[in-house]
Amino acid sequence: xxxxxxxxxxxxxxxxxxxxxxxxxxxxxxxxxxxxxxxxxxxxxxxxxxxxxxxxxxxxxxxxxxxxxxxxxxxxxxxxxxxxxxxxxxxxxxxxxxxxxxxxxxxxxxxxxxxxxxxxxxxxxxxxxxxxxxxxxxxxxx
Amino acid sequence: xxxxxxxxxxxxxxxxxxxxxxxxxxxxxxxxxxxxxxxxxxxxxxxxxxxxxxxxxxxxxxxxxxxxxxxxxxxxxxxxxxxxxxxxxxxxxxxxxxxxxxxxxxxxxxxxxxxxxxxxxxxxxxxxxxxxxxxxxxxxxx
DNA sequence: ATTATAATATAGCCATAGCTATACTTTTTA
DNA sequence: TAAAAAGTATAGCTATGGCTATATTATAAT
Numbered sequence: 001x002x003x004x005x006x007x008x009x010x011x012x013x014x015x016x017x018x019x020x021x022x023x024x025x026x027x028x029x030x031x032x033x034x035x036x037x038x039x040x041x042x043x044x045x046x047x048x049x050x051x052x053x054x055x056x057x058x059x060x061x062x063x064x065x066x067x068x069x070x071x072x073x074x075x076x077x078x079x080x081x082x083x084x085x086x087x088x089x090x091x092x093x094x095x096x097x098x099x100x101x102x103x104x105x106x107x108x109x110x111x112x113x114x115x116x117x118x119x120x121x122x123x124x125x126x127x128x129x130x131x132x133x134x135x136x137x138x139x140x141x142x
Numbered sequence: 143x144x145x146x147x148x149x150x151x152x153x154x155x156x157x158x159x160x161x162x163x164x165x166x167x168x169x170x171x172x173x174x175x176x177x178x179x180x181x182x183x184x185x186x187x188x189x190x191x192x193x194x195x196x197x198x199x200x201x202x203x204x205x206x207x208x209x210x211x212x213x214x215x216x217x218x219x220x221x222x223x224x225x226x227x228x229x230x231x232x233x234x235x236x237x238x239x240x241x242x243x244x245x246x247x248x249x250x251x252x253x254x255x256x257x258x259x260x261x262x263x264x265x266x267x268x269x270x271x272x273x274x275x276x277x278x279x280x281x282x283x284x
Numbered sequence: 285a286t287t288a289t290a291a292t293a294t295a296g297c298c299a300t301a302g303c304t305a306t307a308c309t310t311t312t313t314a
Numbered sequence: 315t316a317a318a319a320a321g322t323a324t325a326g327c328t329a330t331g332g333c334t335a336t337a338t339t340a341t342a343a344t
Contacts, residue, residue: 015260016172016196020332022264023165027301030158048321054158060302062323067300079309079322109276118157122164122268130257131248138251162302169331190291202332204293209330221292221339286344293338302328309322314315 019126026125029095030054031064032073035082036092044081098132099124105135108142161268168267171237172196173206174215177224178234186223240274241266247277250284 034053038045051061065082068074073088084092102124106116127135176195180187193203207224210216215230226234244266248258269277 014197015263018260019264024300046321047323055156056301057303058322059304059324064301066323106273109273109280111273111276115270115272118160119268119270119273121157122161123265126261126264126268128257128261131251131253131261134251134253166330188291189293198331199333200292201294201334206331208293288341288343290341291339293336295336296334298331298333300330300332302330304327305325307322307324310320312317312319314317 022125027064028068028071028073029091029125031068032084032088032092033095033099035074035084036089036096039084045083046081050082095124098127101132101135101139102127104139108139164267169206170210170213170215171233171267173210174226174230174234175237175241177216177226178231178238181226187225188223192224237266240269243274243277243281244269246281250281 031050031054034050035045038049042049047058047061047065050065051058054061065074065076068088069076072085073091074082075085076082099120103116103120106120106123107113111119173192173196176192177187180191184191189200189203189207192207193200196203207216207218210230211218214227215233216224217227218224241262245258245262248262248265249255253261
């Protein structure tokens, strides 16, 4: 049964790359989700609000928005509010769905809203489609 | 009930900082866990092995090991193998325990070993103590 | 013992995501 | 409408974690 151990080890260490890849998209997803939220609730998304929600400096938010624009997720004119491109909308939509599934799952597991929300935020970017499905199944049962 | 929505929003957005903090320690935890593993199985931990397991260049591993040494997690002499300080051992130990709990949890949820391992790797760094306890409870039931 | 190979270290590059400080617009208010 | 406040942009800094290329050292093989 030693080979099983080694196989597991190999699988284990192959996953580090996946995690690194997830990290690259994580920030992007957070921004796009927040922008979509702001557009829905306030009607417009501005740098200040994003910075405030992420609890970062406005300069940092500004810089990231510029990157998102270069990468085609977002459109904006100087000193104006931010819009999502189609590409950006798609990412935001998928992210939001995933977020809700993970959040509901954690609540169903017995966690309070605060903890569920905090952990969901970190976990959602690292959950595969397979795991997401299992969480959905669990949610239906509960 | 609108205030509940707003409260949830506030909680939600306060958690971004926690996630960022987790990211800072994430890489450290992965390294220390791997080093502990290598010490247990091979008897020594070398840069090559770490780089290979993480699937990164040796130069990258080397640089990070230097940071870990500066931060007091690790000790090593030039061209020699790596040892964990007490501080490093503690982090590795906690990380490993957490990893096993999350991994077991995902398997109990019905996931195959490969997926469980891959997702556990990403998730483990973002799971609070409360959630970890719920996962342990779930594991005991199954 | 010398040479070849493997491992480690270093230099220098890139991108990201933070920050503060400062400049510049836009909006609000008096 | 002019001044104050708010919002945005930019410059320049830090740290991290990737990379390649190139030393340098240690180990293995001949």
